[in-house]
Amino acid sequence: MELTYVPEDFVGVISTIRGLTVEVELVGAKPESKELLAVEGYPGVFIEVNFFKKGVAVCLNLNNDKVIHCGQRLFRSRTKVTVPVGPATMGRVFNALGEPLDKMEPITENRRSISVPSGITSYRDSSKLELLETGLKVIDFLTPFVKGRKIGVIGGAGVGKTVLTMEMIHNVTQGKSNKSLSIYCGVGERIREGNELYETLKDTDVLKNTVMFFGQMDATPAIRSMVAPAAATAAEYFRDDEGRDILFFVDNIYRHVQAMTEMSTNLGLIPSEGGYSPMVFSDLRRLQDRLASTEKGTITSVQAIYVPADDLSDPAVQAISQQLDSVLVLDRTIAEQGIRPAVNLLKTTSSLLTPSIVGERHYRLAEKVQSVMQKYDSLKNIIAIVGENELSPSDRDDYQNAKKLIQFFSQNFAVAEKFSGHPGEYYTLEQTLDGIEAILTGKPLEEVPAEGTQPAPEQPAPETAKPDEGKA
Numbered sequence: 001m002e003l004t005y006v007p008e009d010f011v012g013v014i015s016t017i018r019g020l021t022v023e024v025e026l027v028g029a030k031p032e033s034k035e036l037l038a039v040e041g042y043p044g045v046f047i048e049v050n051f052f053k054k055g056v057a058v059c060l061n062l063n064n065d066k067v068i069h070c071g072q073r074l075f076r077s078r079t080k081v082t083v084p085v086g087p088a089t090m091g092r093v094f095n096a097l098g099e100p101l102d103k104m105e106p107i108t109e110n111r112r113s114i115s116v117p118s119g120i121t122s123y124r125d126s127s128k129l130e131l132l133e134t135g136l137k138v139i140d141f142l143t144p145f146v147k148g149r150k151i152g153v154i155g156g157a158g159v160g161k162t163v164l165t166m167e168m169i170h171n172v173t174q175g176k177s178n179k180s181l182s183i184y185c186g187v188g189e190r191i192r193e194g195n196e197l198y199e200t201l202k203d204t205d206v207l208k209n210t211v212m213f214f215g216q217m218d219a220t221p222a223i224r225s226m227v228a229p230a231a232a233t234a235a236e237y238f239r240d241d242e243g244r245d246i247l248f249f250v251d252n253i254y255r256h257v258q259a260m261t262e263m264s265t266n267l268g269l270i271p272s273e274g275g276y277s278p279m280v281f282s283d284l285r286r287l288q289d290r291l292a293s294t295e296k297g298t299i300t301s302v303q304a305i306y307v308p309a310d311d312l313s314d315p316a317v318q319a320i321s322q323q324l325d326s327v328l329v330l331d332r333t334i335a336e337q338g339i340r341p342a343v344n345l346l347k348t349t350s351s352l353l354t355p356s357i358v359g360e361r362h363y364r365l366a367e368k369v370q371s372v373m374q375k376y377d378s379l380k381n382i383i384a385i386v387g388e389n390e391l392s393p394s395d396r397d398d399y400q401n402a403k404k405l406i407q408f409f410s411q412n413f414a415v416a417e418k419f420s421g422h423p424g425e426y427y428t429l430e431q432t433l434d435g436i437e438a439i440l441t442g443k444p445l446e447e448v449p450a451e452g453t454q455p456a457p458e459q460p461a462p463e464t465a466k467p468d469e470g471k472a
Helices: 137-142 161-173 191-203 221-240 253-266 278-290 315-321 360-386 393-408 414-420 429-441
Strands: 010-018 021-026 035-039 042-053 056-060 073-080 082-084 111-113 150-155 180-187 210-215 245-251 298-306 326-329
Touching: 010 056, 021 042, 042 073, 082 221, 111 221, 137 326, 137 360, 137 429, 150 161, 150 315, 161 180, 161 191, 161 245, 161 298, 161 414, 180 191, 180 221, 180 253, 191 210, 210 221, 221 245, 221 253, 221 278, 221 298, 253 278, 253 298, 253 315, 278 315, 298 315, 360 393, 360 429, 393 429
Parallel strands: 150 298, 150 326, 180 210, 180 245, 245 298
Antiparallel strands: 010 021, 010 073, 021 056, 035 042, 035 073, 042 056, 082 111
């Protein structure tokens, strides 16, 4: 990105540099907030205005350019950070500044500022709720994937958040209509994982309907804090200007909060509870408000959430969770048993699991599963002392059913096939409900035939019935 300026737009000189924070003494024209300031003699170097105080503009050195030093003259560019939007971005990968990361030509036309929301009021029609099938038993059953709503995948390091998100992208985008597209936002994650996702989407022919934005571990906290608004800007365009339905994936949203916290520290702001600056949570709220649905189109969001030190009570984790419709909790103790996805069935919650949305049968089965799992949790300590044989017959049945349910919700992922050697599995919602009903009623799983069709041809449904068996 190269900025141009004229002498009349002279702003001032750099007086102080502290980390990424650059203080500019204002002696000329006053710039706008979020405006980019051009550095004299360096057309490709710029800083962004953050806020003002007593004749000083507090700015950010977004790329941590080393050529910036005290005494340099700065000029207004009359532009802000923009990213390309529209059909030309499909299948492309960008950073938070809208610069290509895929070694292809940059897009200079049809760009929009990332700091200016669309301004269109969100709209939610409860009479037009549409369920999206993911093919993942535990998600379709406990956290129904509803178009236009938000779902969180929460867990500590190494429990499978990224792989689960990749599997959802793979399953949900296969076989969808041309009206739907995906936007992936990678915030503060490993570069290797971003490259693997890119190659996976490319190999499965999903990339052509996907736009990707990355601000990964090697980027400054300023860039990492901007990548989510950049991706939201692209989503708003497709939603409002083209009336498209968007699948918006974030991995992971906690890193956005973390980047904002690092920025607050750089700017010298006083932290609050948990070391987070109060401005972090207001910024998070504004971002979530941008990922809303309107009368023209919808944004369905899946957000991976890192849990520091496996502490679900962390203030940032709580703030994120409160703005989501469903929260899928991944548990390290379950992951250590080799169960994937490692979902904690008791801590997973969803406000969308109601009879009016999922139907009476699904809702009643979910109630029974929660009841069985609560009983299983309370019986574990008793069994550790007296053994399972000392339980009453009904308690023993419930305990065994709970163990069967935990195993039932485990399944192989298509995106992990080359690592595990096991082909990916796709289950229709009807197959999932039949299997759970069989466990709770004590019937062998193979007596319940599969119903429904396979929406993803590449992922054959697992065999749930023998050809010569009748319906249960």
